[in-house]
Amino acid sequence: MRAPADGDVISAIHVQTHSDFFLSPYNQYVAIKFPNAPSRADSGEHAMSKTVWGKAEAREEGIQQRESTEEEERRVDRIGSGKKEKSGSVRSQEKERFSETDGERENKERRGREREGEIESASADYLSASVINVETRILLDDHTRVRLQLLDGDPHSDYINANYIDGYHRPRHYIATQGPMQETVRDFWRMVWQENSASIVMVTNLVEVGRVKCVRYWPDETEVYGDIKVTLIETEPLAEYVIRTFTVQKKGHHEIRELRQFHFTSWPDHGVPCYATGLLGFIRQVKFLNPPDAGPIAVHCSAGAGRTGCFIAVDIMLDMAENEGVVDIFNCIRELRSQRVNMVQTEEQYVFVHDAILEACLCGNTAIPVCEFRAVYYNISRLDPQTNSSQIKDEFQTLNIVTPRVRPEDCSVGLLPRNHDKNRSMDVLSADRCLPFLISVDGESSNYINAALMDTTLTFQSHKQPAAFIVTQHPLPNTMGDFWRLVFDYNCSSIVMLNEMDAAQYWPEKNSCCYGPIQVEFISADIDEDIINRIFRICNMARPQDGYRLVQHFQFIGWPAYRDTPLSKRSILQLVRRLAKWQEQYDGGDGRTVVHCLTGGGRSGTFCAICSINEMIQQQNIVDVFHTVKTLRNNKTNMVETMEQYKFCYEVALEALNSF
Incomplete structure (x- = not known):
């Protein structure tokens, strides 16, 4: 690829694969071309890299024909403005061009045309x-x-x-x-x-x-x-x-x-x-x-x-x-x-x-019509013997590339010293903008809980609230009160537990117990295959006028700690449908669902993704695993952590279609 010559205007730069996506040494917005590919819906082939272009930033390594900094600035100045300037930053000049277009240039041209009678x-x-x-x-x-x-x-x-x-x-x-x-x-x-x-x-x-x-x-x-x-x-x-x-x-x-x-x-x-x-x-x-x-x-x-x-x-x-x-x-x-x-x-x-x-x-566009899903899934899950890879694996790698990187300043609340002991791991924190701040007062306890309000790709028929799911970690002994405050404050009518009982129990087996200001009363329990169902009645003792609420606790026991995915696709799908039925029957979908595993990571994200995909099949007649997980990761980057969990989402979608 040649470096721009004097007088050139950078508009498009072409490369061949998305692994070659590069950052321009000219600090310029550039266009990057990738080979065109048919959409999945047309051919079943992977459409992730149809065309790629983007905004480029300066980077020193990997750029051929790199000139010295002084010579580069002089050349870029000539490209951006036609004359030598002291700014030396094409990105600054790009903003100036944009700003001028936004204001002065248009107004000057308009006033001139109006004076000349050219426009009305x-x-x-x-x-x-x-x-x-x-x-x-x-x-x-x-x-x-x-x-x-x-x-x-x-x-x-x-x-x-x-x-x-x-x-x-x-x-x-x-x-x-x-x-x-x-x-x-x-x-x-x-x-x-x-x-x-x-x-x-x-x-x-x-x-x-x-x-x-x-x-x-x-x-x-x-x-x-x-x-x-x-x-x-x-x-x-x-x-x-x-x-x-x-x-x-x-x-x-x-x-x-x-x-x-x-x-x-x-x-x-x-x-x-x-x-x-x-x-x-x-x-x-x-x-x-x-x-x-x-x-x-x-x-x-x-x-x-x-x-x-x-x-x-x-x-x-x-x-x-x-x-x-x-x-x-x-x-x-x-x-x-x-x-x-x-x-x-x-x-x-x-x-x-x-x-x-x-x-x-x-x-790309990763939505697959349900009528084509079986054939498309067969194609994209097939292992290429030459590369020992599949299109689903390539898709997951692309997902990891586009997943936002969380900076320490994005998680400033969780990093506050007073909140350190509320985090099971300092490596698994929620961004400040997604935190569900607690409302109920509990002495001097802060309003922080390591949890995230999760955006999904669609509004659930069984969950009419925006951010239908709240993902969190399994409560620590010192955060049980915070957990139940979360359930009460955010009108949650369901709790889904996806980890084994290798952590503290946060509910009463009989009678009632207070966790902070929230009284939790045991009502009933039953077990059906891989799901233990418990019903609790909760009340904020500091505000008894708010009344009681019923909460169903779904403990899924078909997911051993040593496995990335559940033992049975049918069992997890049964859990998804039971949750939807409870939400619809109990409060007409007005309540949220708290989902947790041990750390509030991969398992919780996999379950939320499966719920969203199941609803997508029924509402829109499409399956879009990539877009679903990408949306979840916009709020919490560790949703669906492994390739096995990602592929499992596809497998459950196939199971759901076969069960209709």
């Missing part, structure tokens, strides 16, 4: 529309703005704050618009009908940090907005987004259309998501369900710029990567901004787009 956006024609703009800085380019059909007698009724956005070789594939306000709901539905949109993508919540970001523009049942009748047909809640299906009909028309709203609910109030895993799954679902002959996809956040731009940029780059094997994120966003200002508003969002693309191409 933000002109007097739009001043009357300022009352229906969420963000007055989002001014519309006249050549891309969506014009509504005029209403009788109103020459200004063609206005809506929306722009056509080109997709990858698809003119006007999207409409970027602001989130509907009370005054614009009717206009929004007029636009959806006029443009024959079959998909609405919503990348905001209705209220964030106490501020209304968008009004609820859809009905609970049926509502008429202007002359558009909208009827809600179905709501499908998933872990990070909701899919709502509607029918729409215009007054005086016999045609009834169906459309879907894809509502991404996991974008945080501030910044960007920690990981792009959820957004990538969301984008794939939109792609899969949007009809090929439909009109533009209507995308909105609040102002229709930052998050909207992120969604569209990632979608376009995924298409470009699949077709060309490279991406050009900088020029993609620059083109988006030529069609609507401020698309991808912040540097943080700009970096997130790169991270999302990197994750997408490293991980």
